[in-house]
Amino acid sequence: MFNTTRMGRRKSYLAWLLVMLQFLFIGLIIITSPLFHLKVWVIVFMLAGIAMGLYAIQTIRLGNFNISPHVKPNGKLIAHGPYRFVRHPMYTAILITCWPLVLGHFSYLRLGFAAGLTIVLIVKLHIEEQYLKLAFPAYLEYTQTSKKL
Numbered sequence: 001m002f003n004t005t006r007m008g009r010r011k012s013y014l015a016w017l018l019v020m021l022q023f024l025f026i027g028l029i030i031i032t033s034p035l036f037h038l039k040v041w042v043i044v045f046m047l048a049g050i051a052m053g054l055y056a057i058q059t060i061r062l063g064n065f066n067i068s069p070h071v072k073p074n075g076k077l078i079a080h081g082p083y084r085f086v087r088h089p090m091y092t093a094i095l096i097t098c099w100p101l102v103l104g105h106f107s108y109l110r111l112g113f114a115a116g117l118t119i120v121l122i123v124k125l126h127i128e129e130q131y132l133k134l135a136f137p138a139y140l141e142y143t144q145t146s147k148k149l
Contacts, residue, residue: 011127015069018124025117026098032110033101042104049097056082056089069128071135079142087142088128091121092149125149 038046057065059081066072082089095118102114125148132139 018120019068021120025113028113029098029101034105039104042100045100046097049093053093069124071131077136087146088125
């Protein structure tokens with residue numbers, strides 16, 4: 001539906017650019033982290049973020065999972081598991097995992113990577129919510145009972 005218009009194509013390109021930027025920032029945070037000398041509190045947050053991400057993927061099922069903000073054909077609205085409380089638990093999991101990596105071994109460069117990642121995820125989240133509102137009439141009601149992040 002969006003892809004048939006010029007504006008829709010632009011949104012689609014933007015969505016994939018955001019996916020690439022997301023992975024770029026995550027990669028930059030990881031490769032600049034002292035992965036073998038992490039503080040205990042950083043490890044605890046990383047494990048919590050990874051657990052939340054795995055729980056979200058298990059809840060949504062791989063057939064409904066999409067790294068782009070586009071809704072998969074025949075996708076289903078999921079509002080149970082972690083989605084009961086947070087509409088974007090995978091984005092939340094990424095932030096819970098990455099921010100402690102930056103704060104536990106701080107530099108302004110790494111802060112820039114984390115800020116860039118956060119901005120990318122927020123923009124991606126807004127695009128995804130536009131698609132979800134169009135695909136699922138019940139999504140608007142769901143937004144009233146859950147937090148974005």
